[in-house]
Amino acid sequence: MPPIIMATECSEELRCALCLDSWQDPVELVPCGHIFCTKCVKGVYTCPICREPVTGSKRPNRVLVNLALAVPVKCSACGWTGTREGGSSHTCSAGTDVTAVPAASAAGPKYAVMEPTGQDPWRQFGLSREEYDQIMALFVFFDADDSGGLDRSEVGRLARWLNFARSEYDIDRMFREMDADRSGTLSLNEFLAWLSHNRPDPNALYGLSQSEYNTIMMQFRMYDKDQDGLLSMDEFARLALGVGDVGDVDAGRRLFRSIDANGSGVVDLHRFLTYRIRMRYS
DSSP states (O other): OOOOOEEEEGGGGGBOTTHHHOSSSEEEETTOOOOEGGGGTTOOOOTTTOOOOOOOOEEOOOHHHHHHTOOOEEETTTOOEEEEEHTTTTTOTTTTOOTTTOOOOOSSOOSSOOOOOOSGGGGGGGGOOOHHHHHHHHHHHHOOOOSSOOHHHHHHHHHHHSSSSHHHHHHHHHHHHHOOOOSSBOOOHHHHHHHHHOOOOHHHHSOHHHHHHHHHHHHHHHOTTHHHHHHHHHHHHHHHHHHHTTSSSHHHHHHHHHHHHTTSSEEEEEHHHHHHHHHOOO
């Protein structure tokens, strides 16, 4: 499997809403104008963000393409750093195991923590290759200190981002279940082992198909600028305007106040999902 090369710094304008990384071989959908990695939207018939039918595609503005090529990146396998343009031809040095991930020790885990082997490690966790690659990329992305593992704070951000937890209590409980070796740091293998037994079912939770659930998740992530799993009033207002739920930003702010029932000043992904479902049937 090729190494995963992730952006280390990237403005939201240059980030693909599907893989959450900076654009790789970007393509602009016609007529809506949303831009994604070519591989991420291969074969799509509607835009993943606005759901407008896709009639074609074109190369984005040259300035945007050049900015995307200049984004700094890092290889998660060997630590190489460079630009997105250089990353397209990067290969790890001889002897580097590009599938290697932090190993967890066997100290009475709730779930068996497996060390991936062979050419298809994702199969051992019941995942598709695309799911496995995305989870690895997210794990590296939320590993803020490049330690190779996630501490409780980093797991909390990842859990909110994926809609796995909505409170500090939920995060604490989930972290205890995941941390098989009780080290206080979560390895990728521990996370994958937990995920293989706890994959959420969007139909059971929200009455949504996987495709509908993914679309709403992508809308949320596009406007969650600080990537904390929460939308501020202004972020929500811009999102509501962007998807056509309101006619202007002020109307979006009023809508936010009606949804933010507890006055917390933020809306989490669960509440946003509930709101989008209500809008669908209104």
